[in-house]
Amino acid sequence: MSLFAIMVSTILVNNYVFARFLGICPFLGVSNKMETATGMGFAVTFVTTLASIITYIIQKSILDTLGLQYLQTIVFILVIASLVQFVELALKKISPGLYSAMGVFLPLITTNCMVLGVAILNIQEGFTLLQTTVNAVGASLGFFLALILIAALREKMDIADIPEALAGFPITLIAAGLMSIAFTGFAGLV
Amino acid sequence: MTNIINPVVVLGGLGLLFGVLLSIASKVFVVEVDPKIEDVLNALPGANCGACGYPGCAGCAAAIAQGKAPVTACTIGGQKVAENVADIMGVNAAQMDRNVAVVLCQGDCDKAKDKYVYQGLQDCRIQATLAGGQKECSYGCLGCGSCFDVCEFNAIRMINGIAVINKENCTACNKCVEICPKRIIEMVPYDSTAIVKCKSEDPGKLVRGYCSIGCIGCKICVKNCPTEAFSFENNLAWINYDKCINCLVCVEKCPTNAIDNSSIVSEEFAREFAS
Numbered sequence: 060m061s062l063f064a065i066m067v068s069t070i071l072v073n074n075y076v077f078a079r080f081l082g083i084c085p086f087l088g089v090s091n092k093m094e095t096a097t098g099m100g101f102a103v104t105f106v107t108t109l110a111s112i113i114t115y116i117i118q119k120s121i122l123d124t125l126g127l128q129y130l131q132t133i134v135f136i137l138v139i140a141s142l143v144q145f146v147e148l149a150l151k152k153i154s155p156g157l158y159s160a161m162g163v164f165l166p167l168i169t170t171n172c173m174v175l176g177v178a179i180l181n182i183q184e185g186f187t188l189l190q191t192t193v194n195a196v197g198a199s200l201g202f203f204l205a206l207i208l209i210a211a212l213r214e215k216m217d218i219a220d221i222p223e224a225l226a227g228f229p230i231t232l233i234a235a236g237l238m239s240i241a242f243t244g245f246a247g248l249v
Numbered sequence: 250m251t252n253i254i255n256p257v258v259v260l261g262g263l264g265l266l267f268g269v270l271l272s273i274a275s276k277v278f279v280v281e282v283d284p285k286i287e288d289v290l291n292a293l294p295g296a297n298c299g300a301c302g303y304p305g306c307a308g309c310a311a312a313i314a315q316g317k318a319p320v321t322a323c324t325i326g327g328q329k330v331a332e333n334v335a336d337i338m339g340v341n342a343a344q345m346d347r348n349v350a351v352v353l354c355q356g357d358c359d360k361a362k363d364k365y366v367y368q369g370l371q372d373c374r375i376q377a378t379l380a381g382g383q384k385e386c387s388y389g390c391l392g393c394g395s396c397f398d399v400c401e402f403n404a405i406r407m408i409n410g411i412a413v414i415n416k417e418n419c420t421a422c423n424k425c426v427e428i429c430p431k432r433i434i435e436m437v438p439y440d441s442t443a444i445v446k447c448k449s450e451d452p453g454k455l456v457r458g459y460c461s462i463g464c465i466g467c468k469i470c471v472k473n474c475p476t477e478a479f480s481f482e483n484n485l486a487w488i489n490y491d492k493c494i495n496c497l498v499c500v501e502k503c504p505t506n507a508i509d510n511s512s513i514v515s516e517e518f519a520r521e522f523a524s
């Protein structure tokens with residue numbers, strides 16, 4: 060698969076939120092406002108890309124050589140959790156501006172199943188390191204896109220006249236479902 | 250045997266490696282934190298309600314310690330918390346000015362003309378998207394009560410088509426300031442009585458045409474103010490509250506009553522808040 064095809068496929072066709080239903084928790088949790096959505100989007104892009112590269116190296120160099128593929132999940136979780144901690148520490152020192160921009164969201168990413176999902180799927184698909192990187196960037200851009208779309212909708216829905224029984228989360232879930240259906244229109248693109 | 254030893258060594262080793270790396274990182278990337286921030290944080294209620302406008306109590310504590318926010322920034326904690334924080338910061342809480350929100354528009358249904366009749370959702374933010382709202386004045390209060398809806402402290406009432414704020418109840422949480430699409434709610438010192446309650450930057454002739462209580466830019470207040478507290482910009486008079494001595498000369502002289510003596514409350518206002 061060409062890199063371009065991987066990129067398009069992971070952003071639109073196999074969007075991690077709308078097609079694979081991963082990362083739904085932050086997708087609903089921090090999409091109240093455009094501002095927080097962008098902060099979360101940047102943080103996820105950053106961590107997913109880094110985590111994918113590191114987990115790929117660990118998988119190939121340690122797990123595959125020792126035949127310990129069954130430890131994949133727990134090792135990847137360990138890597139992601141430590142990586143998030145490390146990135147938080149490093150950012151605080153190196154770039155306080157960036158840290159305060161996405162500081163609150165960084166710890167939340169530890170529990171974002173999309174990061175783990177991308178890392179595991181990279182291995183399953185048999186990608187090379189370059190393809191893994193492209194796939195991770197694409198996946199997080201797809202997540203970013205989904206987050207921004209739903210945040211923009213929710214900002215409008217805040218002031219719309221929604222029946223009381225549906226106001227708040229119910230209408231958000233309906234909107235997310237409709238958007239997921241809309242994204243199936245991209246099927247067959249790649 | 251290797252079937253057991255290998256995974257234990259790999260997982261344990263990785264865990265140990267990451268643990269050591271993280272502890273080294275925490276030493277290498279250590280950031281000096283102002284001890285005042287911690288002290289201030291402990292003095293705050295810790296409810297993380299966000300009423301101060303900062304992300305949680307930690308954000309508020311950092312802002313206070315850096316002097317970006319007043320020691321009274323925590324509106325929920327009130328006087329007691331403010332005093333504790335003031336002790337830590339070494340200032341006197343009593344000296345801190347209390348700010349209150351005020352709606353800078355008096356163009357109610359009798360005084361301001363409409364350009365159309367609005368019958369949509371009762372939300373100012375939606376009305377404002379329709380040609381800037383129903384009032385002919387594009388700066389005035391839209392009267393749908395979005396500020397009334399967000400006020401959690403029972404400080405806002407809609408009286409005859411405009412919002413009025415009871416400064417006794419106002420805690421300066423800034424929610425109404427943020428939600429107002431016309432940006433006509435501002436923070437003023439609690440003790441200020443003379444307030445220019447108009448935000449129209451249109452020329453006087455236009456203002457006279459659509460509102461009987463707007464600032465027409467005659468500059469009488471500027472000329473008569475004994476302390477030169479007034480400035481004139483964009484067809485509108487502005488008060489520098491630091492210079493104002495509350496002599497109320499401007500209130501007397503203002504030909505359209507756009508400058509209001511906010512210590513006098515109307516009967517309707519008193520009745521609304523008494524109930």
